[in-house]
Amino acid sequence: SQTIHQWPATLVQPVGSPLSLECTVEGTSNPNLYWYRQAAGRGLQLLFYSVGIGQISSEVPQNLSASRPQDRQFILSSKKLLLSDSGFYLCAWSGNRNNQETQYFGPGTRLLVL
Amino acid sequence: RKEVEQDPGPFNVPEGATVAFNCTYSNSASQSFFWYRQDCRKEPKLLMSVYSSGNEDGRFTAQLNRASQYISLLIRDSKLSDSATYLCVVRSGGFKTIFGAGTRLFVKA
Numbered sequence: 001s002q003t004i005h006q007w008p009a010t011l012v013q014p015v016g017s018p019l020s021l022e023c024t025v026e027g028t029s030n031p032n033l034y035w036y037r038q039a040a041g042r043g044l045q046l047l048f049y050s051v052g053i054g055q056i057s058s059e060v061p062q063n064l065s066a067s068r069p070q071d072r073q074f075i076l077s078s079k080k081l082l083l084s085d086s087g088f089y090l091c092a093w094s095g096n097r098n099n100q101e102t103q104y105f106g107p108g109t110r111l112l113v114l
Numbered sequence: 115r116k117e118v119e120q121d122p123g124p125f126n127v128p129e130g131a132t133v134a135f136n137c138t139y140s141n142s143a144s145q146s147f148f149w150y151r152q153d154c155r156k157e158p159k160l161l162m163s164v165y166s167s168g169n170e171d172g173r174f175t176a177q178l179n180r181a182s183q184y185i186s187l188l189i190r191d192s193k194l195s196d197s198a199t200y201l202c203v204v205r206s207g208g209f210k211t212i213f214g215a216g217t218r219l220f221v222k223a
Contacts, residue, residue: 057209059210
């Protein structure tokens with residue numbers, strides 16, 4: 001069966017510090033991968049998605065970036081965090097047979113920028 | 115107008131009650147629809163997909179009305195464990211996935 005991991009689970013970072021969140025998927029190959037952010041009391045916002053190694057699409061302009069160095073690894077980064085980057089960051093995967101497939105989420109990383 | 119709108123609630127219902135949530139979407143070209151459940155401080159988990167003909171999974175029934183651009187979720191015989199936030203999800207062409215802000219449900223003994 002497929003599993004998706006994220007770490008760290010929680011993170012407290014000062015403003016201006018760098019960020020690296022990691023997501024890995026097991027039990028599937030060539031998945032579509034997604035990064036979402038959920039601000040407190042709000043819906044999920046799609047940040048990035050990837051259909052393959054090195055292929056990243058950004059949905060919203062921001063000071064975050066994403067990379068996919070391996071088939072089942074997706075990384076979210078920032079060079080300098082802002083207070084507004086605080087939130088719940090969720091990685092998701094879906095099959096790649098078509099772009100309508102269900103997305104499954106990892107446990108998330110709760111980020112607090114102070 | 116938001117692309118996907120849900121009544122934020124909260125809905126407070128007693129055990130055994132029937133409760134219904136609605137969700138409206140603005141993009142008439144939307145192709146796939148889902149309901150997810152999210153427990154407090156946890157990741158969303160798929161509850162059910164929503165098919166054009168409507169579909170049922172145990173106590174849960176989902177309906178889609180394309181003409182009026184809304185989907186619904188009906189929960190019968192509510193359990194304490196149904197307490198959660200229910201997210202309406204709409205996918206258009208490509209990878210554009212829009213999540214509603216969610217409807218909070220509290221089921222009380």
